[in-house]
Amino acid sequence: MRVLRRRELPPLLRAIHDPPARLYLRGNGDVTLLAEPAVAIVGARACSPYGAQVARMLGRELAGAGVVVVSGLARGIDGEAHRGALETDGHTVAVLGCGIDRDYPAAHTMLARSIGERSLIMSEYEAGVEPAPWRFPARNRIIAGLCAVTVVVEARERSGALITADFALEEGREVFAVPGEITSALSKGVNALLRLGATPLTGAADVLESLGIQSPPNRTVEGNPLLDLLPATADELVQKTGLGVGEVIAVLAELDVAGLASEGDGIYRRLA
Amino acid sequence: MLARAVTFALVGLEPRRVEVEAHLQGGTPSLTIVGLADRACQEARQRVRSGILSAELEFPGGHVTVNLAPAELKKEGSGFDLPIALALLAASHQLPRDRLAEHASCGELALDGRLRRVGGVLAVAEGARRAELDRIICPYEACAEAALAGVEPVGMRHLADAVAYLRGELEAPEYVVGNGKPRRRPLDLADVRGQERGRRALELAAAGRHNLLLGGPPGTGKTMLARRLPGILPPLEEEQALEVTRIHSVAGLVDPDHPLIGYAPFRAPHHSASTAAIVGGGPRLRPGEASLAHRGVLLLDELAEFQRPALEALRQPLEDGELVVARAAGSVRFPARFQLVGTMNLCPCGARGDPGAQCSCSAQRLARYRDKLSRALLDRFDLVVTIPRARALELQGGPGERSDPVRSRVVAARLRLEETAPKRTSAADELLTRAVERLPLSGRGRAKVAGVSRTIAALADSDAVLPQHVAEALAYRAPSELATP
Numbered sequence: 001m002r003v004l005r006r007r008e009l010p011p012l013l014r015a016i017h018d019p020p021a022r023l024y025l026r027g028n029g030d031v032t033l034l035a036e037p038a039v040a041i042v043g044a045r046a047c048s049p050y051g052a053q054v055a056r057m058l059g060r061e062l063a064g065a066g067v068v069v070v071s072g073l074a075r076g077i078d079g080e081a082h083r084g085a086l087e088t089d090g091h092t093v094a095v096l097g098c099g100i101d102r103d104y105p106a107a108h109t110m111l112a113r114s115i116g117e118r119s120l121i122m123s124e125y126e127a128g129v130e131p132a133p134w135r136f137p138a139r140n141r142i143i144a145g146l147c148a149v150t151v152v153v154e155a156r157e158r159s160g161a162l163i164t165a166d167f168a169l170e171e172g173r174e175v176f177a178v179p180g181e182i183t184s185a186l187s188k189g190v191n192a193l194l195r196l197g198a199t200p201l202t203g204a205a206d207v208l209e210s211l212g213i214q215s216p217p218n219r220t221v222e223g224n225p226l227l228d229l230l231p232a233t234a235d236e237l238v239q240k241t242g243l244g245v246g247e248v249i250a251v252l253a254e255l256d257v258a259g260l261a262s263e264g265d266g267i268y269r270r271l272a
Numbered sequence: 273m274l275a276r277a278v279t280f281a282l283v284g285l286e287p288r289r290v291e292v293e294a295h296l297q298g299g300t301p302s303l304t305i306v307g308l309a310d311r312a313c314q315e316a317r318q319r320v321r322s323g324i325l326s327a328e329l330e331f332p333g334g335h336v337t338v339n340l341a342p343a344e345l346k347k348e349g350s351g352f353d354l355p356i357a358l359a360l361l362a363a364s365h366q367l368p369r370d371r372l373a374e375h376a377s378c379g380e381l382a383l384d385g386r387l388r389r390v391g392g393v394l395a396v397a398e399g400a401r402r403a404e405l406d407r408i409i410c411p412y413e414a415c416a417e418a419a420l421a422g423v424e425p426v427g428m429r430h431l432a433d434a435v436a437y438l439r440g441e442l443e444a445p446e447y448v449v450g451n452g453k454p455r456r457r458p459l460d461l462a463d464v465r466g467q468e469r470g471r472r473a474l475e476l477a478a479a480g481r482h483n484l485l486l487g488g489p490p491g492t493g494k495t496m497l498a499r500r501l502p503g504i505l506p507p508l509e510e511e512q513a514l515e516v517t518r519i520h521s522v523a524g525l526v527d528p529d530h531p532l533i534g535y536a537p538f539r540a541p542h543h544s545a546s547t548a549a550i551v552g553g554g555p556r557l558r559p560g561e562a563s564l565a566h567r568g569v570l571l572l573d574e575l576a577e578f579q580r581p582a583l584e585a586l587r588q589p590l591e592d593g594e595l596v597v598a599r600a601a602g603s604v605r606f607p608a609r610f611q612l613v614g615t616m617n618l619c620p621c622g623a624r625g626d627p628g629a630q631c632s633c634s635a636q637r638l639a640r641y642r643d644k645l646s647r648a649l650l651d652r653f654d655l656v657v658t659i660p661r662a663r664a665l666e667l668q669g670g671p672g673e674r675s676d677p678v679r680s681r682v683v684a685a686r687l688r689l690e691e692t693a694p695k696r697t698s699a700a701d702e703l704l705t706r707a708v709e710r711l712p713l714s715g716r717g718r719a720k721v722a723g724v725s726r727t728i729a730a731l732a733d734s735d736a737v738l739p740q741h742v743a744e745a746l747a748y749r750a751p752s753e754l755a756t757p
Contacts, residue, residue: 253747265625266660
């Protein structure tokens with residue numbers, strides 16, 4: 001475990017209104033990775049399959065382009081963003097709302113271990129501090145503070161993700177919001193942000209552009225016609241294409257292994 | 273005066289020889305049964321007395337002692353009525369003792385002297401065959417069942433007939449042996465519209481004897497599909513049919529006219545079932561649902577609603593193919609090599625996976641729901657398929673493929689798997705390795721994918737497991753939201 005004093009904090013974080021007095025770090029990542037361009041990906045814990053797909057895709061594509069993906073290790077969007085980043089050889093940083101020695105939530109112990117193997121886990125709380133509701137908003141100011149850009153994927157009204165976005169806006173950082181269905185409670189928060197003037201996010205390239213990073217050339221999709229029909233269930237593809245069900249499932253699974261599509265609750269979605 | 277009749281007590285499914293000795297003494301008229309007889313067996317006193325009197329035979333006066341030997345073996349149930357009555361009658365010289373000694377017997381007596389069926393006649397008859405008794409006197413309805421054991425059944429409707437037969441005044445009546453086919457036609461797959469992916473998974477499960485978990489919102493046809501699995505399974509081989517019939521016989525579940533169960537049995541216990549109901553046991557050590565599904569299908573509808581101990585208890589039979597029910601007095605083995613099919617909603621409120629509904633479950637509630645399925649149990653499912661809600665378009669379509677052609681493909685694939693199981697090509701191997709690197713796939717998960725891909729290849733009538741077979745098999749692994757705790 002390492003400790004950063006206030007004057008050792010990365011410049012962006014040191015510049016916020018209320019920087020932490022010290023920051024505890026663990027993990028094998030080098031401290032210098034905090035100087036790399038970073039993007040926060042935050043959102044609802046109880047997210048929809050769509051939100052999970054988007055978070056994972058953004059995590060993967062941003063980390064793949066060399067951006068550090070910062071999030072809060074929570075369930076839902078946070079966890080997916082970390083996982084997406086871990087699928088590349090890029091970096092991801094988890095900021096905890098509890099003592100540095102804790103993995104919270106416990107369900108993400110394995111995820112925390114994977115992050116620690118390569119990157120960093122940090123907290124402003126010393127070992128032994130219990131997670132408490134009022135510590136999470138404080139943690140959110142660090143997430144927003146570390147990053148030049150904050151992306152909100154899904155958020156209900158008055159949710160923690162919106163607090164993060166508020167911190168980012170107060171510090172004059174860029175905030176992206178992923179547009180959602182206007183009928184879904186999970187979209188209320190993000191759509192409200194959009195109405196207030198947040199930038200709608202249409203792809204990882206938007207974020208990279210605002211950071212001034214060239215987006216890596218699009219992976220060449222071997223023109224698989226099924227990809228253009230997604231999102232769809234396997235059965236719908238069987239009906240639309242006239243292929244055998246075994247064949248369709250095999251192609252979808254290959255797309256899954258190649259990281260081009262993935263399944264959530266029976267519906268296949270495009271990732272790239 | 274002393275006389276003996278032979279019958280068999282069941283320890284689990286195993287018949288143990290029991291000598292029923294009746295001894296007449298002078299003194300106050302009374303009847304005592306000794307030899308670790310349970311309640312039902314003790315009550316034989318009243319039934320035997322009424323039965324003998326109703327048959328217009330003479331109930332011996334004086335003190336009568338009936339001993340069920342060996343004395344340390346627990347005797348349960350009402351099947352001892354008939355041997356007790358016959359031993360009593362032989363002891364009082366109302367029928368020839370030596371002729372009684374050539375027969376095994378079992379059956380319950382009604383108060384009017386008629387014989388009633390009891391469970392486990394097949395196992396008792398098998399005991400008789402092993403003890404080299406060629407004939408078994410049993411209730412007429414149990415004839416066909418007893419005949420399966422290879423002994424000659426003497427099916428009687430009334431105690432008076434049995435006595436007449438033993439006196440040589442009556443011949444053993446004719447009986448009919450069933451054909452081993454199910455009495456009711458199994459449900460047909462033609463009823464299922466659309467659901468191509470579900471049907472495909474069902475066919476794979478049938479061909480490879482894979483355990484199948486169907487997930488999805490309510491009303492999408494998970495249960496409907498699962499109930500149609502027995503209809504596409506091949507018939508049982510003779511040896512297997514006897515095994516299955518023995519278990520069902522002990523549970524008292526065989527059809528008297530068609531006792532042989534020549535088809536894969538299907539059991540679907542309700543989710544309120546206790547652990548003992550599922551794995552067997554209880555005070556009388558009866559086979560549970562898992563054993564009744566031996567060589568067939570055990571459907572656990574709404575899997576996550578079952579009590580966790582009941583689910584965990586299934587891990588042993590899924591691994592070993594049998595259940596060992598341990599008791600202080602010793603343990604009993606019940607075969608339980610079944611195919612497990614589970615259905616579950618994706619969340620407690622059921623809305624997940626349904627585009628038209630909003631899930632209202634909290635993360636904790638969702639986690640608790642999924643925690644019901646331990647990793648260990650989830651790992652036993654080779655095929656995990658999510659069935660999304662069908663669109664109106666699919667439901668308008670015509671009926672699906674019938675079960676018969678599907679069953680023919682299943683039979684052909686099973687033959688192929690038994691002869692020379694297809695092997696993976698190097699390209700297929702490479703895909704599998706790549707998948708293990710990229711997906712969260714454990715060692716067991718890899719083995720499952722390999723197994724399922726063999727089944728897919730066999731169904732495709734392919735000599736080798738090709739990359740597309742491995743790819744399809746990968747699509748049936750447990751989704752990450754179920755696999756990651």
